[in-house]
Amino acid sequence: MNRSNLIYPLIFLFILSCTNKSTKEITKNQVPPNVSPTQAAIKENKSIVQARVLQILPNGKNNFKMKIKVLKVFDDGSYPSIAVENQEYVVKPNFAIDSEGKLLNNAKNKGLQSLRNARVGETVKLEIFLQDGNNWLINKKLQEKP
Numbered sequence: 001m002n003r004s005n006l007i008y009p010l011i012f013l014f015i016l017s018c019t020n021k022s023t024k025e026i027t028k029n030q031v032p033p034n035v036s037p038t039q040a041a042i043k044e045n046k047s048i049v050q051a052r053v054l055q056i057l058p059n060g061k062n063n064f065k066m067k068i069k070v071l072k073v074f075d076d077g078s079y080p081s082i083a084v085e086n087q088e089y090v091v092k093p094n095f096a097i098d099s100e101g102k103l104l105n106n107a108k109n110k111g112l113q114s115l116r117n118a119r120v121g122e123t124v125k126l127e128i129f130l131q132d133g134n135n136w137l138i139n140k141k142l143q144e145k146p
Contacts, residue, residue, distance in 0.1 A: 006009075009037035042120040046129050047083035048074040048142065052124060053118045054088065064116045065092045071123065082130055091128055 026135045051068035058064050069088045073081055083089070093112035103109050117140065118124060125142040 002030070031035075035130050044079055044129075046076060046079035046127060046139070047081040048076050048125070048127050049083050049126050050074070050144070053120055053122045053124060056116065056118060056121065058116070059092075061115065062095075063092070066115060067091075068124075068126075076089050079129075083128060085133060089128070089136045091126070091136040091138050094129075094139050108140055112138060113139055 016036075018143065049068075049070045050072040051070050053066060054069055055067040056064060057066070067088060067090050070083050070085050073083050073085055075081070093115065095109050095112055096106060098104055123144070125144045126138050127140040127142060128136055128138050131137055
């Protein structure tokens with residue numbers, strides 16, 4: 001029997017064994033059926049960003065959305081940051097509310113409400129986070145140091 005005839009079956013077996021291994025690894029690492037892959041991938045996160053206001057989108061008396069462009073992401077070792085510089089996001093305030101759903105009268109909410117009056121082109125410093133894989137929320141308006 002010729003040696004070259006033996007090599008082809010060996011190569012075939014090698015490729016087959018590699019394919020089976022990767023299939024088993026994928027199956028083992030699958031997300032449970034009641035959890036979306038996005039939910040499994042995104043844990044608690046917090047991004048402290050300096051951003052330019054691109055647009056204010058009113059949504060009722062107290063609510064609004066903002067379109068921002070992230071200019072800088074600041075490191076905060078306590079939580080992973082997933083915001084990316086030079087990306088645009090639509091964010092909305094994460095107001096603190098009481099058990100009846102009414103806005104609390106506190107410094108956090110006053111800071112968030114002040115963003116409604118921001119001017120297009122203005123630079124703001126925010127603490128934002130991603131919730132449920134597609135909702136960016138503003139947790140706090142931060143003071144920029146002069």
